[in-house]
Amino acid sequence: MNFVKRAGLSLWARRGRTLLTLATFLVISAMVLAGVLINDATARAEQQARRSVGAEVNLDMDLGQLGGGGSLQAPRIDAATVDRIGALPQVQRYTYSMWDRVILQGDAELAGGGPESAMGPGGTVGTGVLDSSLLPDFRSGNFTLLSGRHLTAADKDEKRLLIEERLAKQNGLEVGDTITLAGNDEKTTSEFTVGGIYRDPRPSTEPEPEYDINPGNMVYGTVGGLSALGGGGSGPLQVGKAAFLLEDADVQGAFKDEARRIAGSALDGFELAANDKAVQQMTGPLKSIRSTATVAMWLIALAGAAVLALLANLAVKQRRTEYGVLLAMGEKKSRLVGQQALEIVAVAALAVALSALFAPSLTQSAGRALLGREATAAQEKINSWEPPPPGSTGLDQGIDWNDKPVENADPIDTITVALDTGDLTTVSGAGLAVGLLATAVPAASVLRLSPRTILTKGK
Incomplete structure (x- = not known):
């Protein structure tokens, strides 16, 4: 009899065992497929988050090297060098900055x-930037540009300013008006045009933490305007x-x-540090459910494989006489092995097909529930962080500024599960490998014997 037909008859004659094997395969296939789908969905969501936020690399002084060689001076780097780095193909946009003390001139106040200025009468901090839209507070939405436009690289050598709305109201300034500033030497002065007015939501009584x-x-x-004001125009x-x-x-x-x-x-004296804190904050829940799903x-796959191995071992032992008779009739051992493999392949294929029908919808529901819970917990942790009171560094209260949440980077709370050919191939391969391995070991122990030995020993 054709061994293919014999495999079909065998599956039908042993319907109970076939259904039990199918159920075991179905559980394994569904769980493996669910794990693969969640891994794929979270990977896609994480990639989308990275692309939406972008990757920022900051060039800042290396605090570990500060003071090396007896020098306590903060390092400086030529803007031209930074421009060459910014021209690399991996860079989408870039900015750089410098700061110095500036003093309002004339009737400006x-x-x-707020707190009494440590910069002296009329003194404040002027920060020169190449592209103000890339400042962290503007990128996060913490600062709002009310009127005018951002400073850009095209304005590099012009004398333009962005001022906060309280300073603008104090002096009746609008976009296009001019204001005179003096440099730190209190001698060099220059007239600047107000290019934009922005809003900082912090109250005047809350000191700016850095200055x-x-x-x-x-x-x-x-940068060009403030650098010249500070006496840096000669170099x-x-x-x-x-x-x-x-x-x-x-591409970091x-x-x-x-x-x-x-x-x-x-x-030298600088470090290139990746600022992917926003991405980590957004994708934290994704990593958690991916780990749980994996x-x-x-666990289910290993437990299922153990059950399959037990079922296969019992099935082979029950069919010792059948194998002995077939071998005595001249059936080749390879065809018996092929029959066993075919039976397993048929059951595994049906299990994978059934799991492909309902696993995506169940995975979507389970993933939404798991991710929603993790995202809620992450959001509560973000909301619980509070800055120290004004005038305090927070060290006495045990506040870690590294734990400060990134604004407008809410944890991702939804994923989209999608089944593709690659997922089915992975699950099918894993299912067949487990099934064939579980069947091959006990079958080999029987088929290595002679028909006489199999029949005389019975069960």
């Missing part, structure tokens, strides 16, 4: 209501920090290698 001044008095200007423009927004987070390594090659020793998938 600082916005009141300890009224946040309403922070001034942002073009090459130098900056203290830079930020590079990359096309993709996956290549970008850093190229940046070090271009800059060489100019990066562990569950392996």
